[in-house]
Amino acid sequence: MATRTKSRSSTRNSRNTNDNRSAFTWGDNAGPLIGAALAGVVIGVAANFGRKALMQGIESTAGDWDEILATEHEMALAIFDKMLATDETQGFKRKMLLMKLTHALDKHAHQEEMVVYPALREAGIKVEADQLETEHGEVKTYLYRLQEMGPESPNWLETVREFRAAVSQHAHMEEEQVFPNFKRDLNEEQDARITSLVNRDGFWMA
């Protein structure tokens, strides 16, 4: 509301003091329109922030960083299963599911690449961190390939099946091997710090 009032009064002031308007000057009735547009932006930002806050709230209750990431693995694999349950007549559904998968994997990879993998390297677990990050590149290659071949391609299902197996293997390496090895040497404070950073990164990527 403050933005709206400010916009109206500043438009009114400039109208009173400046008679030589440029081609870019708004018309006489533009004040309320600009105010309404700005109010819309404010509401939009607030709504988006509310959505993010909700996501954050959900993630905050989801446990430690490794549990959050394991839950996200399960969610991604569940999207793969929905994709595998489609046939070539369901092009729209396949496109929607691919979009959902892309968003989920992008957010997940960002959290790992910006927080967890750097923390692994700092702890001397460099080879594994580099291998995992290279595999994220392969994930993006699969997403690109699926996007380019289109949902009606005869190779679509086979590619999704192969892609799922690669993601499952990658998630398994993280959950069963790399993350527990790393977590074992963290004290409570370090563990909580990584959880906080993963939550914060996920918040902005949601």
Ligand SMILES: [Fe+2]
């Ligand atoms: Fe990963």
Ligand SMILES: [Fe+2]
């Ligand atoms: Fe992961």
